[in-house]
Amino acid sequence: MANPERSTEMLWEPQPEPRRSLNLERIVRAAVELADAEGLAALSMRRLAERLGFTTMALYRHVPGKAELLTLMRERVHGETEADAGPARAAGWRAELEVWARDELAMYRRHPWLAESDDARHVPGPHTVGRFERALEIVARTGLPPAHVVAAVNLVGGFVGSTARQAAAEARMRRRTGVSDEEWWQDRDSLFAHLDRYPTLSRLYREGAYDTPPDPFEFGLQRVLDGVEALVRYESRDEKGCGVCGRPVDRGPAGRPRDYCSPACRQRAYRLRRGQGG
Amino acid sequence: MANPERSTEMLWEPQPEPRRSLNLERIVRAAVELADAEGLAALSMRRLAERLGFTTMALYRHVPGKAELLTLMRERVHGETEADAGPARAAGWRAELEVWARDELAMYRRHPWLAESDDARHVPGPHTVGRFERALEIVARTGLPPAHVVAAVNLVGGFVGSTARQAAAEARMRRRTGVSDEEWWQDRDSLFAHLDRYPTLSRLYREGAYDTPPDPFEFGLQRVLDGVEALVRYESRDEKGCGVCGRPVDRGPAGRPRDYCSPACRQRAYRLRRGQGG
DNA sequence: TCCGTCGGTGTACGTGGTACACATGCGGCA
DNA sequence: TGCCGCATGTGTACCACGTACACCGACGGA
Numbered sequence: 001m002a003n004p005e006r007s008t009e010m011l012w013e014p015q016p017e018p019r020r021s022l023n024l025e026r027i028v029r030a031a032v033e034l035a036d037a038e039g040l041a042a043l044s045m046r047r048l049a050e051r052l053g054f055t056t057m058a059l060y061r062h063v064p065g066k067a068e069l070l071t072l073m074r075e076r077v078h079g080e081t082e083a084d085a086g087p088a089r090a091a092g093w094r095a096e097l098e099v100w101a102r103d104e105l106a107m108y109r110r111h112p113w114l115a116e117s118d119d120a121r122h123v124p125g126p127h128t129v130g131r132f133e134r135a136l137e138i139v140a141r142t143g144l145p146p147a148h149v150v151a152a153v154n155l156v157g158g159f160v161g162s163t164a165r166q167a168a169a170e171a172r173m174r175r176r177t178g179v180s181d182e183e184w185w186q187d188r189d190s191l192f193a194h195l196d197r198y199p200t201l202s203r204l205y206r207e208g209a210y211d212t213p214p215d216p217f218e219f220g221l222q223r224v225l226d227g228v229e230a231l232v233r234y235e236s237r238d239e240k241g242c243g244v245c246g247r248p249v250d251r252g253p254a255g256r257p258r259d260y261c262s263p264a265c266r267q268r269a270y271r272l273r274r275g276q277g278g
Numbered sequence: 279m280a281n282p283e284r285s286t287e288m289l290w291e292p293q294p295e296p297r298r299s300l301n302l303e304r305i306v307r308a309a310v311e312l313a314d315a316e317g318l319a320a321l322s323m324r325r326l327a328e329r330l331g332f333t334t335m336a337l338y339r340h341v342p343g344k345a346e347l348l349t350l351m352r353e354r355v356h357g358e359t360e361a362d363a364g365p366a367r368a369a370g371w372r373a374e375l376e377v378w379a380r381d382e383l384a385m386y387r388r389h390p391w392l393a394e395s396d397d398a399r400h401v402p403g404p405h406t407v408g409r410f411e412r413a414l415e416i417v418a419r420t421g422l423p424p425a426h427v428v429a430a431v432n433l434v435g436g437f438v439g440s441t442a443r444q445a446a447a448e449a450r451m452r453r454r455t456g457v458s459d460e461e462w463w464q465d466r467d468s469l470f471a472h473l474d475r476y477p478t479l480s481r482l483y484r485e486g487a488y489d490t491p492p493d494p495f496e497f498g499l500q501r502v503l504d505g506v507e508a509l510v511r512y513e514s515r516d517e518k519g520c521g522v523c524g525r526p527v528d529r530g531p532a533g534r535p536r537d538y539c540s541p542a543c544r545q546r547a548y549r550l551r552r553g554q555g556g
Numbered sequence: 557t558c559c560g561t562c563g564g565t566g567t568a569c570g571t572g573g574t575a576c577a578c579a580t581g582c583g584g585c586a
Numbered sequence: 587t588g589c590c591g592c593a594t595g596t597g598t599a600c601c602a603c604g605t606a607c608a609c610c611g612a613c614g615g616a
Binding site: 557558559560561562563564565566567568569570571572573574575576577578579580581582583584585586 | 587588589590591592593594595596597598599600601602603604605606607608609610611612613614615616
């Protein structure tokens with residue numbers, strides 16, 4: 001259905017448009033507004049045309065089809081804040097990747113339809129690739145092998161997208177029914193009446209597992225980053241430097257591997273521990 | 279749209295059906311078959327009725343609507359293999375959770391439409407809750423606080439679902455277009471021609487990042503489990519026992535925390551290290 | 557005998573994306 | 587000035603979807 005060659009062309013070799021009444025720019029902007037306001041399901045070619053004051057088929061003079069329109073919408077919103085985040089480069093890869101992930105989530109929050117639409121095989125535009133590049137850059141500094149850098153970025157990106165998808169579904173349902181997820185589940189007594197036969201679930205519930213649930217994004221992000229960090233440590237296990245100055249340490253012929261490169265560093269680490277220990 | 283009360287009733291208090299020509303059982307089974315074979319998009323009430331040899335509206339005598347039909351389909355396939363996996367309980371929570379996750383993925387692979395359909399607010403049936411209970415049981419043994427047990431299970435479950443969703447999208451596209459993801463991307467030269475301006479991406483590509491990419495499920499699962507494991511370790515950091523025998527160790531007044539509870543254990547650890555070391 | 561209910565049918569409505577034929581107006585050229 | 591061709595906008599039409607609604611035959615109990 002979607003035409004990838006046409007998409008690539010429109011994303012990477014945009015034609016300067018004559019200033020006509022109806023043009024690509026206006027269509028894409030209006031489409032984003034409509035999808036932002038009422039969700040992806042409400043974005044139909046008819047409704048969009050109506051909002052712009054044209055007939056449905058007029059849109060097809062500027063856009064090959066709905067699939068390509070969505071591609072352009074995605075690229076548009078990916079470009080929104082790319083310039084603002086001056087990266088706190090000194091903070092280390094983990095903090096930076098955390099910022100990146102939060103930034104992605106913010107984008108999904110501004111445009112919940114993004115999460116509903118990302119099936120696959122979408123031609124990325126300059127801004128979309130730019131965001132990917134930024135994440136690669138950050139993770140590449142861990143020293144992980146190239147394939148793992150890409151896999152790690154995809155993992156984190158996928159996690160954000162998946163979380164956003166669930167959040168978007170919640171919001172969509174709330175708008176359509178006027179009922180929040182929490183309220184909806186609270187109304188399910190006829191279901192809960194059957195759950196006594198599950199001992200662990202019942203016990204955890206009684207112990208308050210559902211009283212103050214952690215934010216799924218924050219919880220999951222920390223776990224995923226911990227997982228990546230563990231990989232980084234594992235991959236660089238043979239080149240671990242001094243625990244204080246980071247310089248390589250001599251490996252003794254046997255026995256416990258040394259943590260520090262010199263007695264001076266060892267002493268410094270001791271003083272640090274004692275200082276904060278108390 | 280979906281009627282949760284009706285769903286709950288049909289899932290948990292199923293009425294014994296008279297053996298008529300058309301009944302719920304036959305409808306649900308045929309629906310699962312159709313969706314398995316041709317994807318969720320191909321599952322329409324018309325097509326389903328046609329396949330069963332009845333008119334479209336005949337289905338509505340047995341099912342309130344399509345949403346409820348999907349709920350019944352989900353529950354049906356969640357029950358498929360629940361009995362088979364005798365849990366290797368001795369292996370520890372991580373190995374068991376890994377088995378659980380793989381089992382979930384296998385279900386998604388048998389029924390790719392599952393991943394396409396799971397928006398939210400779905401009333402779970404006995405088998406669906408059963409699977410959840412199993413995971414909770416496993417993770418509860420880590421000793422994590424209740425809210426974290428639930429969050430961890432949701433994280434892993436969400437990861438599996440998200441991976442399955444992408445895999446399902448790939449399969450759907452391949453069926454519809456006859457082109458695999460890999461082939462499709464290989465045809466995107468007109469896109470790649472623009473990617474030189476992204477230094478990290480280019481470098482990683484040159485270094486073979488895309489030559490033998492790790493399986494996203496396997497890679498991600500290990501990272502996520504590492505993350506959960508890190509949390510488990512962190513939560514139980516104050517009750518860490520002797521590195522050899524597991525008994526609690528005295529904490530000295532200052533200095534480096536001790537790893538062993540006694541000189542005997544320390545010596546044993548040393549011998550173990552030397553034995554496998556040099 | 558009659559009547560209510562259950563199961564199945566047929567038609568119809570409103571929604572969607574978009575193919576196709578047509579109208580309109582403008583720029584370039586003879 | 588008159589004409590052509592193209593870009594742009596229009597209108598109608600098709601097919602597929604979920605499902606509301608009116609109808610109809612058959613069967614079981616009073």
